[in-house]
Amino acid sequence: MQNTTIVVALGGNAISQQFEEGNIHQQFAHTRQSLLGVVDLIARGYRVLITHGNGPQAGNALIRVEEARHLVPPLPLGIIVADTEGGMGYMVEQCLQNKLHDRGIHKEVATIVTQVLVDPDDPSISNPTKFVGPFYEASQVEELRTKRGWELKEDPGRGWRRVVPSPIPLEIVEKNIIRQLVENGVVVIAAGGGGIPVYVDQKNGWLEGIDAVIDKDLASAVLGRDVGAHELLILTAVEKVALNFNKQNQEEIDRMTVAQAKTYLDEGHFPPGSMGPKIRAAINFLESGGERVIITW
Numbered sequence: 001m002q003n004t005t006i007v008v009a010l011g012g013n014a015i016s017q018q019f020e021e022g023n024i025h026q027q028f029a030h031t032r033q034s035l036l037g038v039v040d041l042i043a044r045g046y047r048v049l050i051t052h053g054n055g056p057q058a059g060n061a062l063i064r065v066e067e068a069r070h071l072v073p074p075l076p077l078g079i080i081v082a083d084t085e086g087g088m089g090y091m092v093e094q095c096l097q098n099k100l101h102d103r104g105i106h107k108e109v110a111t112i113v114t115q116v117l118v119d120p121d122d123p124s125i126s127n128p129t130k131f132v133g134p135f136y137e138a139s140q141v142e143e144l145r146t147k148r149g150w151e152l153k154e155d156p157g158r159g160w161r162r163v164v165p166s167p168i169p170l171e172i173v174e175k176n177i178i179r180q181l182v183e184n185g186v187v188v189i190a191a192g193g194g195g196i197p198v199y200v201d202q203k204n205g206w207l208e209g210i211d212a213v214i215d216k217d218l219a220s221a222v223l224g225r226d227v228g229a230h231e232l233l234i235l236t237a238v239e240k241v242a243l244n245f246n247k248q249n250q251e252e253i254d255r256m257t258v259a260q261a262k263t264y265l266d267e268g269h270f271p272p273g274s275m276g277p278k279i280r281a282a283i284n285f286l287e288s289g290g291e292r293v294i295i296t297w
Contacts, residue, residue: 005047005182005229009220009281010034011236015088017055031095035237039099044105047182051223052092053216054084062133062162077132077164078196078209085113085192092189115173115207116195116214116222122167130166130213135159146237156266163214167197169219173207175226182227194219215257217281224290228246234278234295241279241295243269 014034016022016232042048061080075083089111096109124130128151136144139158141152151162172178172191181188194214198207217234224232243264256264261279270276275295282293 003047004045004231005049005224005227006041006233007049007220007224007227007229008041009217009232009234010050010052010092011040011216014235015052015091021062024057028091030143031091031092032047032099035092035096035099038096039105040102042100042187043105043151045250048187049178049182049223049227049229050148050187050189052088052097052189052193052215053193053221054081054088057084057088058193058213059133065135067132073206076209077211077213080166081193081213082113085196086111088192089113089189093224096187107185107187109183111189112174112178112181114178114191114195114223115198116213116219117171117213118167118169118189118197118199120199120210122165124167125210125212127163127204128163128212129153131155131161131165132164132213135161143228152161154208154250162217162243165210166215167210167212169195169214169222172219172226173198175223178223183296191216191223200285215242215277215281217277218284219287221281221285221290224285228289229285230291231243231291232282232290234281234293236275236278236297241270241275241297245269245275258283 013029015030017030017162020026022025038048038050057079061083065074076257093109093111099105135155136152138160144150144152150162152160155161172195174190178188178190194216197210197214199210201208220234221232240254243251261283264270265276265279270279278295282295285293
């Protein structure tokens with residue numbers, strides 16, 4: 001296991017769970033619980049790279065931005081993602097350090113605030129569909145569109161929400177330093193919340209931010225590719241991937257090939273808002289040189 005690198009993708013809901021307030025004490029408790037298996041991987045000799053979602057946390061940050069808009073300047077999504085990368089990275093890092101201490105395992109742990117390259121002409125830029133932030137009444141929509149320049153769509157049965165682009169991740173900007181740390185035995189936390197979306201300005205070669213968010217699982221696959229990881233472990237809310245999910249004819253899957261995954265995806269078994277991005281991430285990772293993907297809780 002000493003030369004095997006595994007990317008472990010923690011879901012944001014593993015840290016802030018549904019039907020809870022999501023206060024910091026609960027987040028620390030869930031983080032400690034979610035890292036038990038990670039500590040076992042480290043104890044077995046794997047080189048471990050951790051990513052995490054940030055949906056609930058970024059949503060809370062957007063609410064704070066809106067509530068404080070009359071007091072302080074609002075923050076763009078890129079800064080919010082960076083803030084959650086740092087804050088949640090600290091939480092994961094400290095919890096992991098304490099768990100390793102209790103097991104007598106001496107490992108360095110580091111969090112890298114990560115930028116992720118995207119295409120500034122990605123189709124999602126002109127047709128945003130990713131829901132973020134709080135819900136609004138239909139009577140507020142026109143004013144928000146006019147005054148703030150937002151795109152809003154109805155989240156059926158829940159209300160109106162802001163939608164933002166979710167471009168496809170192409171490359172990890174800090175990939176070389178992350179790979180160097182991992183190869184030297186450091187446990188790295190990176191690409192939190194999918195990473196900060198940036199593009200290269202062709203006029204001057206500068207990196208510039210985009211007001212968007214990146215899917216965490218797709219970013220995890222790119223991160224795994226860029227650091228030469230062998231395996232990708234995606235932790236989610238179900239034990240097994242299933243066909244006809246939540247239907248009477250639901251069929252759980254123990255193993256499938258890339259070809260099978262593509263077929264099931266085309267048949268609509270994995271919707272965009274749930275298992276779809278995880279299956280796409282698995283396909284991308286395996287087709288770019290990865291050896292195995294496990295999706296479980």
